[in-house]
Amino acid sequence: MQSRSDPQAGSWVHTVHLEPPSVEDNTADVDRLLRALVRESDLPGLSCDLELMSRIPHILRDNAFSVRCTLFSDGRCTVLTAVGPGSPDQPSLGLAIDLGTTRYVLQIVDLVSGLLLGKRDRPNPQSRFGPDILTRIHHAAQENGLWELQNTLIQDINQALEDLCREKGVSTQAIHNIALAGI
CATH class of the missing domain: 3.10.20.880 (Ubiquitin-like (UB roll))
Structure with a gap:
């Protein structure tokens, strides 16, 4: 090995x-x-x-x-x-997500070399439910509020990830680990 x-x-x-x-x-x-x-x-x-x-x-x-x-x-x-x-031609990638109140950042990292392959910075789509965390917490307490917050973010991250992977010529299927930090 x-x-x-x-x-x-x-x-x-x-x-x-x-x-x-x-x-x-x-x-x-x-x-x-x-x-x-x-x-x-x-x-x-x-x-x-x-x-x-x-x-x-x-x-x-x-x-x-x-x-x-x-x-x-x-x-x-x-x-x-x-x-x-076992071929080195098959990438093994990691995804890092830094989630902030107003923006989030995606980074794709090659787990073999440690090199950063790509980065995408986007507005946090949850801001449409409120500009700050307290407003979003209040929204989450409403019927379907938590689902709306989660689903909105997940859809946006998935789209940003697909776009970034396409831009870098890698498959989303090559992403084996995800690290999420933030709010």
Whole structure:
């Protein structure tokens, strides 16, 4: 297994080359992958969600047991967030969102190199419900108010993300981790 970036950064990528199951080692695919990740790194409390677990056997076989794993750690536990082709041609990206009262910023980061690929600064669409946090909190308490605030922001972020990804020539499907900060 090869480390592709600094695991201290929160999110990082490892390339893993596994031996296929055999009579001598018929360990389940998910266990085989997690065991390899733990063996190579001191990963606290490594886990993987059920939906990803269900796809790992197919991903391993489709890629001749050579895959890139995207991981996230908060220092207490580590989560396997994505598994994909072991090719460096397939990007593994992170999305950072800084949400402010009047504006928000999206940044797409290459999790392998750590390079910033693109940035988008936009007005916070929730401002149509009020210019400040207190007004928006009051709106959230109204019937469907919270849903309106959330949905308005999510739709705007999704559109901005699609536009930014298209502009940079990357797929939204390559985004494996998201960090959100702000209000």
